[in-house]
C-alpha cells in the first residue's frame with residue numbers, strides 16, 4: 001500500500017547544476033551553493049558500509065531489540081541509514097550486497113542479497 005509514510009523507491013535530491021546527490025534533502029548544495037534540486041528515484045542497490053546491533057533502543061523500539069542499524073553505501077554514491085528485513089546476524093557483513101525494499105515511517109528497509 002502506498003501512502004505518504006510508505007513508499008517503494010528511495011528518493012534523493014539531485015542538484016540541477018552539479019548533479020551532486022543528497023539524502024536527506026538539503027536546501028543548498030554544499031558543492032556549488034545553488035538551491036535548485038530535482039527529486040529522483042534511486043535504484044536502491046548498494047552494500048553495507050557499517051552497522052551496529054542495537055540492544056538498548058529508544059523506548060518505542062524496545063520490543064524489536066536487538067536489531068541491526070546500518071549505513072548503506074548506495075551504488076549512486078550516497079550513504080543512507082537503514083535496517084534489514086531479513087535480519088540474520090551471520091549474513092550482515094561489511095560490503096554485503098543489499099537491495100532497497102521500502103521506506104516506512106522514517107526507516108529505509110533493505111534486504112541482504
Ligand SMILES: [Zn+2]
Pocket residue numbers: 015016017018019020029030031032033034
Ligand atoms: Zn550543486
